[in-house]
Amino acid sequence: MKAFVLPSYGSPLVLTDLDQPVPGDDEVLVRVRATSVQPYDWHFLRGEPYVARVMGGGPGLRAPRFSVLGADVAGEVEAVGKDVTGFRPGDEVYAMPKQGGFAEYVCVPESELALKPRNVSFEEAAAVPMAACTALLALRDDGHVEPGDRVLINGASGGVGTFAVQLAKAFGAHVTGVCGSRNVGLVRSLGADEVVDYTKEDFTRSGRRYDLLLDIAGSRSGSACRRVMTRKATHVLIGGPAGRWFQPASHVFATLAAGLFVSQRVVVTEVVPCTEIRQNLMTLAELIEAGEIHPVIDRTYPFAEIPAAVSYQEQGHASGKVVVSL
The missing domain is CATH 3.40.50.720 (NAD(P)-binding Rossmann-like Domain)
Incomplete structure (x- = not known):
């Protein structure tokens, strides 16, 4: 599969061929149709602020903890692990896996994804999770x-x-x-x-x-x-x-x-350590389907232009979300 990989802090993201991941027992393999870019991603890309490197859950002391960034995902279920009961191949889902979204496929724990709101596109759904x-x-x-x-x-x-x-x-x-x-x-x-x-x-x-x-x-x-x-x-x-x-x-x-x-x-407010991601995504899906909330998208980039999407988001001028379509 194609993925954008971060070789080291501050280096350009590199489009690379990687093996398609295999879901663990409690994981779901998602074919990514859209992802989004946010400050969380470029903090990990830069390894900044430096003090975060020595903090629990930080980007890593000397090298990036995540080689493939991307904490928002919307796509289709490709396969499921043997202990997964809530999803099946073909389901349209969205997720907050914390890493791995800048790729064609990503494995997501069942606890970190939910069915995509039925009244929005993959691009709109990818703007939601984090x-x-x-x-x-x-x-x-x-x-x-x-x-x-x-x-x-x-x-x-x-x-x-x-x-x-x-x-x-x-x-x-x-x-x-x-x-x-x-x-x-x-x-x-x-x-x-x-x-x-x-x-x-x-x-x-x-x-x-x-x-x-x-x-x-x-x-x-x-x-x-x-x-x-x-x-x-x-x-x-x-x-x-x-x-x-x-x-x-x-x-x-x-x-x-x-x-x-x-x-x-x-x-x-710290969203990354949250243990109720699936429930929160389900709550948000209900609000979206009821017309109470909707995502605001500033720009949408093709997958090949993820580095440009990250650069634009890092400037801090986006109104709403910056989305990437696969």
């Missing part, structure tokens, strides 16, 4: 969002943000999205009740108060964000500014440390 699961965990599990809550989403126009706006509205919240000028219309079209253009207004000095703040962009300090949070609000950290040595880790750790001395809850 970004939408992150937004779901941030709002439902870490943010404990309730109907009527006032929710601010800093970074509302990216992959996670576009899902977070829609999910927060589906949960009955009053939503304020923060984004740049060119995405104001997009964020409003996703259901945001209010949109703040960060090029014209500093949301931390608006005088408004929020019950839940989802911080995807990490563009303001924790102390600045607390100015717009109610006394019992929750500050959910999802991302932050990229850096070679410590960012976004230093932004997250500093905000967590300061949170020990304030009344607001400060939590970090």
